[in-house]
Every structure is written in structure tokens, then in C-alpha cells.
Amino acid sequence: MRARWIAVLRTPVGAGAGVLLFAVLLLALLAPLLWSHQASAIDTEHLLEGSSAKHWLGTDNLGRDIFYRVLVASRTSILLALVATLIAVVMGLALGCAPVLLGRRAGRLTTAVVNIAVAFPGLLLALFFAVVFGVGAKGAVLAIGFAGAPSFARLTQTLVAGVAERDFVAAARIAGVGRFRMLLRHILPNIAEPLVVNATIGAGGALLAFAGLSFLGLGVQPPVYDWGRLMGESLNGIYVHPAAALAPGVAVVIAGLAFNLFGEAVAKGFGVPAMIGPRLRERSAETMPAATDDDEAVLVVKDLYVSFPGPITPVRGISFTIGKGEIVGVVGESGSGKSLTALAVAQLIEPPGQVRAAELSFLGAPLLGRLAVRSTAAARRRLLGTSFAMVFQDPMTSFNPTKRIGTQLAEGAREHQGLNRRQAMARAIDRLRAVRVPAAGRRARQYPHEFSGGMRQRAMIGMGLMGAPALIVADEPTTALDVTVQRQVLRLLETIRTEDDVAILLISHDITVVAQVCDRVLVMYAGRIVEDLPASELATGARHPYTRALLAAVPDLDTPLEEPLAVIAGRPVDPAAMPSGCAFAARCEFAEDRCRSEDPSLVSHGPDHQVACWNPQGTAAWQARYLGSESIRTGQL
Template sequence: MQRRRWIGVLRTPLGLTATALVVAVLLLAVLGPVIWSGRANAVDTGNILAGPSAEHWTGTDNLGRDIFYRVLVAGRLSVELALAATAIAIAVGLLLGTAPFLLGRRLGRLVTGAVNVAVAFPGLLLALFFAVIFGVGATGAVLAIGLAGAPVFARLTQTLVAGLAARDFIAAARIAGVGRIRILFRHVLPNIAEPLVVNATLGAGGALLAFAGLSFLGLGVQPPAYDWGRLLYDGIGAIYVNPAAALAPGAAVLLAGLAFNLFGETVAKGLGVTRLGARRGAIPRPVPEARAAQDEPVPDVVLDVRDLSVSFPGPAGEIRPVRGVSFAVRRGEALGVVGESGSGKSLTALAVSRLIDAPGQVDAERVEFLGTDLRGPDTRARQRLLGTSLAMVFQDPMTSFNPTQRIGGQLAEVARHHQGLGRRAALARAADRLRAVRIPAAERRIRQYPHEFSGGMRQRAMIGLGLMSTPALIVADEPTTALDVTVQRQILELLDAIRQADDVALVLISHDVTVVREVCDRVLVMYAGRIVEDLPAHELTSGARHPYTRALVAAVPDLDTDLDQPLAVIPGRPVAPAEFPPGCAFAARCPLADERCRAEDPPLSTDGAGRRVACWHAGETIAIESSVDELVEAP
């Protein structure tokens, strides 16, 4: 398909014209000095400053040398210097553009600020500035034009890298403990290569014109060497006597620059790339949870989280979308996390996996994974632990894989990085893991790209990626959202089978209460960034004590739902993270709320059976049951 696209593009008038011009310019640069160097340098004192004639098509210069042949020969130096300047612009631009990704937020902001200042200046002014610094001559001009073109290339690179850094496959590589430099070269640069190639091709044409301009001003190539700009400078002196002396090198610069720019447009079409050109209130901290039972040692705990909070800076102060979350997951246990969008489910998972980047801040009394404290700076041992024992299954399988890398190579990276396997052994392990997640013809599939997999197969492969090592915990963030019902069931059955076979703990984040009830042993219900109820999954339908949990369950249609009536919804909207009210965040949507609910935030209290609930009316079972119809109303 890609080959057909290129053939189709090259057959268009633009493609044919651009390709012919570029080939002609390159052939002239290679063959010109070889064929016409002797005639271009031959001095004829009898024909000094002669006009156009049959013998000299564009006349001669002040030594009687043929200007036409000198233009042909000057093509090599002009193209070489333009390409050298373009290479410098690309190299420096890549260094500056990827610096924020490699150096982190603080140093990266300094680099970004410097690039923004440089981009604000016209390129020609920057080139003249650097030309004065580096001095007159070809070397100084190459450096000047290269550095003058670097800021634009750096800005483009920064934009592309920033957009890619938020993709799931980058997060997966970070969880696996892959270093930033390796991520940059293996995952980032291949995915931004196409627009960079297009802009580099276009930049070569601009560099050619800029170099001719510097030579014309006397700051570039110096005699006895000559390029098109130098010939244009010499021809201007005799323009009233012999206009062709200036028109010939000028036409060469124009055609060569046009060739590179048209070819850049052709490359863009061939690659399918487009040229880039409320009042905030204070955030109340949740009331500390009464967790005497939680402080007792829990046997066989895989993940232990206490008082976890995630915050981000806002226009009017700190915004805390996750507030005081505490839970523990035992080996082999399936823990479900449910709640409406914006309740903090995914942010909690990302915080536990150490995927919250600056300016986000994660605070916790305790975050222990397999007995290792995950707070504090990264270490090699911690990266290895997360890369081998924690598997993250993201919501969108298409963004979970690097589209430029084969599936087998991406799975094998974990085994090569953490287990020290060779390439062949790692690929064999990858094929084995694909078979383990029920993907047929695994040996053939490992050589395919992500777009060659269906949605369900990509999600299976993502699970297989997590199984490349021996994970103790699988965090599945909405793993079936983009899949149809049949494939959804297969993925859930696969996760459950892996959990039971290998005694792996599972944290399943979902909007679907029914899915969580069927797959999980225990359920955490989150609202407004905190846990409002923690109960066994089999009690979700009949034993829920929080009004919000009951509303979620009642809003799910079943076989007894009257199809002639509108579907039930929870009235009102979830509270925005920057606008948490005092008291219970659910009070504005709850018919049981009273003045105490609106003034005091209820703590997450634990009963004798280990169930937890944060509600002042949790004990009012009869009142809650009679209020469900009021709580869940039709739109």
C-alpha cells in the first residue's frame, strides 16, 4: 500500500516535476566539476567581460572565464554547503527539541524558553548575527545558517515529542524501567521521523537560498572558490553591461531552491504528513480515615497504599483530584475500582505506577509494592521491580504499542532489558507469551505491526507484554472499553484465568459495575477523588450502604428494566476537582443529605467485618432503600 501511494504521488505533475528537478540538481552537483571544470576555469584575456555569444552563452567574467560553465561547476559547492548547514540545523534542533524530554521539567523549561526567544527573531537576522561571530568564509557561513535554522527545527521537535510523550506505549516503557535515552531513540524518534524528514527537505531549499544570500553579501564563499551566490555577487557589478552574468547564477539558485521545496511537498504527500506550521475555591482535605484495622499487618500483601494524594498547580492554588486514598491488595485478589469519570480512578493507578510527571505531585503516608517503598527518587532496583512485577494494561490498545515497531520486538524489549536474554531468546519468549494469551500463529504474529492486529488481539498482546516477566500485580485501566461485548468477555475471562493460574493480584478499573461485580472479589467505589465505600463484590447489589454506590447499581439496566421508560441516571453532575465543597462532596446530589453532610466530610469508617464506608447515613438502611427511587431519576 505504501509503495502504491509513492508511485501515485510520483506520477502526479507535482511529483514528476519535483523529482526531475531534484535529480537534475544532484546530478549537476556530482558531474558538473568533473565534466566542465576545465572550461569553467580557462582564462581568455581576449574575451574579458564579453557579452553573450554562440561561444559564451552568458558571457565571460573579468578574466574571460565562461560564466555559464562556472554556474554549472558551482552547483557542487552550493549544494554541499546547503546540505551541511541543513545537517547542523537538524542536529542542533534535535538536541534542543528533545532536551525537555531528557532533562526534565526545570532544565527543559530553560531550553524551551531559549528556543522560543530564538524563534521570535527572523532567520536572516540570526544568520547575519552568527556570520559576524564565526567570521567571513564558507565555514563561518555554514555554521551561521545551520545555527539560524536550528530554533525552528527545535520548536517542531519539541511539539512532536510533547505530543508523543503522553502516549500509553511511552508509559509502558517507563514502567518497564527503560531509560529516557533508550525510549527516545527506540520509541520517540521513529514516530516523529516522517514530519522531521519533510521539514528537513524543505529546510535544505531554504538553506540553499540563505547561503547564496550570504555569499552575495560577501560573507560566504571567498575567492578563488565560488558558489552561485558568489557568482551572483560578481555578476551584479556588470549587470548594466551584461545582465546575463547575474541572471544565470540567480536562475540556478531559484531552480535549485524550487526543486528542494517542491520535493519536500512531494515527500509530505508520499508520507501522508501535513506541514506543521470559574472561580477556584479552597480544596478541603478529607477527614483522616478511621483505619485501626487497616494499620494491622495484612498477610501476603502485594500493594499497600495509605493516604495517597495527587495534586496539580492551578490558577488559584493547588488542585487535588485524588485525596487520601488507602487500600491494600493481597496476592491472588481481584480488586475492582468503580466510579464516574473524573472520580480519580485512573490517576490513582498512575500514581501507584509512578507515572505522574511534574508538575503533578504524589504524596502518601505509604506506597509499598512487594515490601518495597515506591516513594522517593527512582533507583535501578525499583525500576527493575516495577518492570518485572507490575503489569499495566491501558484503556486503548492502539496507543499502548509503538506503531513503528513490530509486536515481537516490543514484547522482547522487556526480556532483553530486565532478564538479559538475547534477541532470539527474547523473541521466542514473546511468541510464547502471545500463545499464553490465546493469540494463534504467534511466530508469525510477532513479526507484524500493531495495526495488523484487531482491537481484541492488541489488548491480548498488551496483556502478553505484562506477562513477559512474572508479574505479581496487573493493573487494568478500562481494558475492555473499546471492545465489543464478545471480545470484552474473552479479555475478562483471560485476566481471570491468569489471576487464578499464577496467583496474580488484579486491580480492575472500570465504569461498568456489572463487569466488576462478576470478575472481582472486592470493590472500591470512588467519588470526588476519594474512596466512599469498600465492600465485597457479591454484596454490591444488595449490601451497598453508601447512597452513591446504590445509585450506580440502580442506574445499570438489567433484564427487568422497562424498555418503554427512559434509562435511569444519577441527578446532577460530579464535582470538579477544583471546586470540592465543604462537607460531603456527594451531598448536592443526595436526597438524604442534611446540614451535617454539607458541613462535615464523613470519614471512611471500618466496621467489624472489614467493610468501609464514608457516609453519615450509612446505618440508615431503610431510609436509603426508600430513597433509591428519588436518588436515581429519569432525565
């Protein structure tokens, strides 16, 4: 941060604007102390005189020196403008952060109010509030502050909405961080820079607006005076003594330019686009009522649905169970519902999204339904915060860029395990060592951008190990990593599973990775599980056409270089226009009329193997029917 400010002041515009702003603020501080007597001295012998060696800008109707009055008026003008800006910023922050603090309904109402207010011109709002609050300095300050709040609130809403969708906020929510603390620790620090920039620019606008109200007689009242009032008093004699009227206007322009230019320089230096206008497993389980008697089941999901207004149902009635120490892989194309399933399990689907299930339980504790109502929200947060870990796809967005790695890891331990700051940091360093981060003590004091992609992913896994996790949900943990780092991350997950008997739900596009590290594979398509089989049978025993198509689309060392890579014909279905029958029928070579009219259920086809298909490949009936087909003869399937 210090380096950024130095970089700003080293630029010609930044240096010039900084010097100008410093001079204006210094003048506002010292002028009343140095020249108040000269500015208030009445000289009846020199009324309404023009410029002279004694009075550089002439005198007013009481013989007072206009030059000194302009200098002394700087304190009142700038101070009241800054107070009005502060009011606009505080109100804008409160309105802009309301959706995060108040929830969906109250947040939508606040947003609607802000949208209506932004539609009115700022000057019109200032005049309206000036009438409401009354004539005078107090009323003008409140009027300008209230008029500037909507635009600042709109900016804050936009910035907050962008940060609130980041993975590190979701991770903090899983850890049980409250809304207010979430706002202060994770959101506002990440939007502070653009807010400061626009507040600085907004101060210049407030100065101009305040001068305008005083010029109209709605601002400061005698005997107090500011630049706007001096302009109004000198207006009648502008053709006789133009300097008396122009000097306060020039002062307003110079001070306004100082604020605006400095704000623009800071915006460029910080890379911010400027906008004119005013961020313990056991203990937990004891407080949650039991929903299942299966002691080996870590996660039980039965008939899970995730829907959004439309209606759109991207996850449609999936069921699976994960036992202790088991690694289950979930594969499928983008849009098949893999990540939404993980978010539903983690209780991260927010309105207007809806999650329903016949059963959704974690460590025997219900997360949905009638039994979940009996438990407290704090107990569910504590359970998920200590026993549930989620490794997101992009660790750069999963960590808060404004906080050190060790601080972020320690937060969950302080929140749920009752550790003090020193103990939590020691635990964080220990967890970084556990995930093979070298020089863990030094690394804990670094920021996320100082870590490589692989190290950030390790630190993210370390965050999940801060408690006593029973389940780790890894959502594309190796995306964008090179094969060497990818292998290291996968080995780390395997080591954690072996040493701590932790269950892992591994979501990936790479079906070969899943086949190598998982015990069982769930193949998802169009929001449903279309095949559930042991990973050892994936290469040779897959029976659903979609699973075999995924396998065929993966190149290997035997793939002919002169031939185009295999692809799955067609496009995934649109969740908003789900067809009747099997969702894969339009892309399936073996689809029949029944496939297009009836949706197959997931049924057993051998031990631990389930398939949702009317014509599962590899069966005796399928071979008898399609053995002579061109696809079989050419070995494409």
C-alpha cells in the same frame, strides 16, 4: 515505508519534483568533473561579453564563461546548503529532545531558550551569526545552521511532547528503559517522517539563505564561488548583460523549488503536515528494603494523595490493600481519580505532579518515603519492570507503531531478565500463545496496526506477562471492544489470576463488569473511596447513595423502553474547587446540613464493608427516617 515512497513518486508532483531534484544533485556531482576547466579558463580577449554562440551567458571580467561557472558552482552551493541543514537538524534534535534527556528543570531552560530564539526572524539570526563566526564559507555554514536550529527544535519539541505522552512510552518507562534508549527506540522512530519532510523543505530554505549571504559578501570568498557570489559579481552589469546576473538567480530558484516541491510531495504522501523550517521478581525484591510484614499483601496503599499546582488534588487520601490472587475493581465517573491512582502506584506521575502517602509499597518494597530512598532507582525499576504489569485503555496507543509486536514484548525480557535476542523473542512468542493469540510466531513479526482491537489488548496483556507479574493493573481494558471480545479479555484475566495467583486491579466505568469478575469493589468519587465492599454484595448491599446511583444508571432487560434512561443528577465536582463537606452532597437526595459541612470518613458497616456517608442507605436508622419518602415508595432507590 518502501510502499509510501513509491506512492509519493507516482503522483505527478512527486514524480516531477523527484526528477528535478535528482537532476540537480546529479549536476552538483558531475559538473565540476566535466566543466571545471572551461569554467576557470581566462580569456582576456573576450572580457565582459554578452551572450553568444560560443558563450551562451557571456563572460565575466576575466573572460571566464559564465554558463560553465553557473554549472560548476552547483556543487559548492548545494553542498554547503546541505551541510548547514545538517547542522540545523542536529542542533534542533538536541535542543528539541533535551526535555526528555535532561529532566524537567534543564528541559524547561532549554525550551525557554528555543522560544526566545524562534521569536527572531531567521535572516536576522543568520546575519548575526555570520558576524559572530566571521566572513567566509565556514562562517556562513555555521550561521545558517545555527539560525535554522531554533525552528527545527520547536518542531521537534512539539512532536516529542506528543509521543512522550503515549501509553507505550509509559509502558517502556515501567519496564525500566533509560531516557536515551527511550528516545532512540520509542520516540524518534515515531517522529522521523515529519522531521525528514521538514528537513527536506529546510534544505531549500538553507540554499536561498546561503546564496543571500554570498551575495552580500559574507559567504564564500574568492577564488571559491557559488551561485550567490556569481550574482553579486554580475550585479553591476545587470543592465548591460542581464543574463550573467539572472542565470545564477534562476539556478537558485530551480534548486530551491526542487527541494521544496519534493518535501511537499513527501509530506502529502506520508500524511504529514509540512511546516516551513528546519521523536526478576525475586531478585528485585531482594534489593529493596521491606516496609510491611504482611506476606499476603501485594500492594499496600495508605493515605495516597496526588496533587498538581493550583493547588489541585484529584486523589485525596485513599487507602486499600490488594492480596495475592485477588481481583479488586475500581469504579466511578470520569474524573474520580481512578487512573491517577493507578499511575501513582506505577510511579508514572511526573512533575509538576506530586505523590505522597503514609505508605505505598509493592511486594513489601517501599515506593515512596524514607525507606524508598535507601533503595536504588535501578532496583525499583527492576521490581516494577518484572513484577508489575499495566494494561492501558487504548492498546493502539500503548504499542509503538513503528516496531513489531514481538520486538516490543522482548524488550522488557532483555532489559530485566538478561535474555539474549533469540531467547527474548522465544519468550515473547510463548507469552502470545499464553494469551490465546493464534499463530503466535507469525503474529510476533507483525506491527500493531495489523492486529485487531481485541488481539492488541491480548498482546498488551502478554507484554505484562513477560516477567513474573505479581500485580496487573488493567485500566479500562475493555473500552471500545464489542461485548464478545470484551468477555474474552475478561476471561483471559480471570484465567491468569487463577493459574498464576496474580493480583489484578481492574479499573472500569462499567460497574456490572466489575461486579461479575471482581472479588472486591472500590467506589471512587472526587478523589476518595466512598465505599469498599465485596462484589457479591454490590447489587443488593450497596449503601452509599453514589454507588446506588451508579447501579441504577445501568439499564437491563427489565428497563422500560418508553421511559428515559436513569442518570445521576448534577455534575461531578471540579477538583480545583472542592466543596466543604461531602463532595457528593450537591447531587444527593438525602444530603443534610452536616453533609455540606463535614466530610465523612470511611467507616465499617459490617464485615469487609466500609462506607463514607453520614446517611448510609439500607441501615435501620435510614429506613426509619426515609421509608415514607417518594423515592422509596416508587422503588427508585
